[in-house]
Amino acid sequence: MAKDAEKSTWKDFIWNSRTREFCGRTGSSWGLILLFYLVFYIFLAGMFCLTMYVMLQTLDDYKPTWQDRLGTPGMMIRPRGKAMEISYNTTNTETWDMYIKTLDNFLSPYNNSLQAEKNEECTPDQYFVQADSGDVKNNPKRSCQFNRTFLEKCSGLDDHTYGYQAGKPCIIIKLNRVIGMLPGKDGQAPFVTCGAKKEDSDKIGEVEYYPENGTFNLMYYPYYGKKAQVNYSQPLVAIKFLNITLNEDINIECRIISNNIPPGSVRDKFAGKVSFKLRINTKG
């Protein structure tokens, strides 16, 4: 009996035909509540938009307010592999085909013709400073050419497989863009050096850098940001492993050597350095 009563009260609660109440309220009551919330939320949304708008007005279009987290620029490789692990089988095309495609895609904006069309040749070994004069912006800013051919054997022009088929793969290294960063002082350009982790040091074999010495030429700096420097070409360094030990995991770490890039935090494995694993299999 008690159960029946309870049931009917539940039913009554959801729709009480006597008082025409839905969930304990009449339609007009629900309507008022919804109206209140509608108005209230519109008001809140308007308030929020207003504050956001004011906040965005305080921002500079060309340079973020804070860059202190980017003191040490990150480094990255191409191809990225799967979770910084590049492994393939020389005999199986499918296993390295995607790396080739990635590199092709990545390097296509660096084709000499494109570079010549959009960018200009700059004086090497010195910063390409294009200062604004006071409030008058010197925009758009020009960019320097970085031709694909600078990468020589790793440009993919002669060897379409970037050495992957031969077991002498190319890895392209880049330094993260940071607006206004000047990576070397006294005209000394930063350069990349790669080495194996301790236990693998004898397995890495000979490594070749392109451009020469693995330097990032100073003329590509400073970077002025996406908006001011639309056609900026990020300088690259390619490394080619000439006789790396096959069929084994090799942990490689590349780091930037520069006289004014501070060493990154211990926790960040990609600040000013990049480590990855390389494994080249030859057997079926």
Add this chain to the structure above:
Amino acid sequence: MAYSQCFSVSLSHTNTHTHTYALSLSLSLSLSLSLSLPSLSVSLFLLSLSLSSFSLSLPSLSLFLLSLSLSLSLSLSLSLSLSLSLSLSLSVSVSLSFPPSLSTFQTEHKMSIEECCRKFNTDIVQGLTNAKAAEFLIRDGPNCLTPPPTTPEWIKFCRQLFGGFSILLWTGAILCFLAYAIQAATEDEPAGDNLYLGIVLSVVVVVTGCFSYFQEAKSSKIMESFKNMVPQQALVIREGEKMTINAEEVVAGDLVEVKGGDRIPADLRVVSAHGCKVDNSSLTGESEPQSRSPDCTHDNPLETRNVAFFSTNCVEGTARGIVVCTGDRTVMGRIATLTSGLESGKTPIAKEIEHFIHLITGVAVFLGITFFILAVCLGYTWLEAVIFLIGIIVANVPEGLLATVTVCLTLTAKRMAKKNCLVKNLEAVETLGSTSTICSDKTGTLTQNRMTVAHMWFDNQIHEADTTEDQSGASFDKTSASWAALARVAALCNRAVFKAGQDQLPILKRDTAGDASESALLKCIELSCGSVKQIREKNKKVAEIPFNSTNKYQLSVHETEDPNDNRYLLVMKGAPERILDRCTTIIIQGKEQPMDEEMKESFQNAYMELGGLGERVLGFCHLLMPEDQYPKGFAFDCDDVNFTTESLCFVGLMSMIDPPRAAVPDAVGKCRSAGIKVIMVTGDHPITAKAIAKGVGIISEGNETVEDIASRLNIPVSQVNPRDAKACVIHGTDLKELSQDQMDDILRNHTEIVFARTSPQQKLIIVEGCQRLGAIVAVTGDGVNDSPALKKADIGVAMGISGSDVSKQAADMILLDDNFASIVTGVEEGRLIFDNLKKSIAYTLTSNIPEITPFLLFIIVNIPLPLGTITILCIDLGTDMVPAISLAYEAAESDIMKRQPRNPTRDKLVNERLISIAYGQIGMIQALGGFFSYFVILAENGFLPSILVGIRLNWDDRACNDLEDSYGQQWTYEQRKIVEFTCHTAFFVSIVVVQWADVIVCKTRRNSVFQQGMKNKILIFGLFEETALAAFLSYTPGMDVALRMFPLKHRHTSTQTDIHLHKQIVIDIHLHKQTYTYTNR
């Protein structure tokens, strides 16, 4: 496990006594035991499920989880409704099983003494043989009450761990572990968040559980100290020899002797008595001692004169009786066992918390399922969606609330203990606040439990004596010579004496040896005329006839004070009409006048008037014996009276009553203005009960009972419309004949009710009747007879000083000063804590929205997570705690004692409206504030809001270390995570900031903050503490590693002044709360 335990209990019951109710008692016990642990079984069930889930393959796991989470909420609500319906049927069965229990009791009082002896194999002179006694002792067990089966400590502890709120947190914790298990099984590097959260939740529950366990253990320790540890002795006659043995060794059939001052060791069938009077107040509530004699005077064993009951006191005289029942089989024992079989039901606050859990679970499951479906639609895998589902459900759990509520209740319990209300069960703190009916025992609670002279009649005038406890009341004219004569009679014709060694105590506090009314006279005279001892020394007693029921008087003969006067003084007191019959003269203004008809008439009027006040009236007379007939040295023979006891001189009347406590009328008045109905339930006579009820305001001035109206209008009672009478006095025998409907009718239609002559079962029926009408009932009482009602009541209030152990065990709360007025304090504190808990909960719940919305947006629009688990915990268990607790110190907004008690069906602790304002309004404002600071941090670091949507996959990819921001810069994983954690910190700080405003909003429910003021020092401290803690958490070096909280730049902190803008809106809302949303009713 629970069942095996109750089975053994039920066995022991049937072993010891095979009464009809034994079965239903054990049944109810087993039900209550099994019901008290549903939460435990649910959590165990979950645990086993989660364990088994590891062995399942993963795809099926996701489906299984979904069904689990659904079934979880279902099974919770099912088990709750089940327990509800079961407890309903339970109460019915218990109430039905009571009536036969006492009426089938002893018949020994109707047997002759010989029959009785035969029945117990005993002898009226020799007593039992030692061998028989030993045999019976083995057969029946020791003569003591089996203590109610105390819940083992570990069960009490488990109840703290798995009761109420805890179950919510446990569910959350288990879900967290489940989510972590899934992540661990599917991901290489699972985020530890779920694991930490699960651990923290468990720790919180365990710590709060321990806290409240120890808190309650503390009050039960105080309880223990009440226990009377002195073993009782009894004087038995075995094999013709008197011997003093431990009362526990008394067996049925023993011949026992008791004398004044003894505690009766077992239920006795009196075989002989000499002026024996017993105080049955602890059993029946009657405060007047009753005489005992060998004759059966009533069919009801409780009313008959020839039975003396276990654990009542023999006040005076001596008696000898055969033990008919021992231990649990005694009347007292039976009442005590009735009590232990009663299910007391959930406290109102427990029900409220249950309702709250339902609401929260409802919101959580609704949100969870909605976003689960959304997540699946958005293309997340099932497994991810399940983890989101769990995450959302868990995020809805207010981690800090359990601790907050416990601390708030504890604080109030402490405050109440300071005001002499000791709370045994933390949850009972609030119950008094919701109470709508108080059923109060009379003796000892409303009254002082001490006979006191209230009125005197001399010089043809009624004089009022001072009955207050501290002698602050009015005094009467003591100069009259008649008074001197009356005082002399009262002092001399009196056998009561003060016990030795109490000279420094106030007179009223001293213990006396003797009859209650004689003690009352003694104290009265001692107070007004000085040392009675000296008066007695000056007037040496020569002869004495003690009171007996045939004479109905007591007389003594004394020498006079004046050494030259050789006359003897005869003093007599007794039943007024008998005394009057013996008098021919009367003293008026110190002069003897002949007793005429007019005088007799005015005597009658005075007698009736005093009797009508429920007072016990005694008449006094004296006679200076003529010297010629009774010369000095006359040998008075008291057995064969050889002197005149006629033609005496009437001196006056004195009437006594157990007067109400001074603070009670005020307290009753406060209860009334607080909308609480006070019902008096007593075992005493209706006239006395009514007089006291009028005296304390339970029947207020001008309100009449049906009988009053009848006598006023001079019509028969049957012609009076019962609706005209607001007050009523109901006799226990009438109560017996009332049907349930009639009972409900009485309780509903009369505002001022007195139940007189009620038995323990009837008390229970009254309590049940009130509860049936939806009232939350508080019962106060001190006697064993009250304990079933104490247990049955929503809150039982026992008396700390006069209360019996059984009643204290049955009660939820103990008044340390035995003062009814302390209940009012309890009500006030209870109402305050209800209001303040509501505020605390509103405050705590509000921050749930800014804690959940980040996660929801993280899932739906794929932005970097704005607020992490650790920061959420920092809010819930860190910064929010002190302000939430400080709300418990908030002063009452208006006179809460002028309000009606809350209606338990309508006024919920947490209702839709509170959720609506906390979640829908303030919570949303807070969330916007938080998101604003989040967008500021990200935008100033280069990630404009426009690119954030959809960035999550790359953002959380450890291998992506060249993520481009809005300006073309590239970020490594760690670099952007630091920004993200800075966002968490900023979001955290902004929640702290908006919670400043929120605590001020929640501080009041009806008043504006300007009316209420900022007088709550703890709250102000809480504001500073919260801020300091937030600063500590974000700026202490090392926090980046420990809690992944990064310092904010000053500019960022200052942009949060912008959030003050939002805060202003919050305050705006607060200002219009009175007009629209926040009425809470």
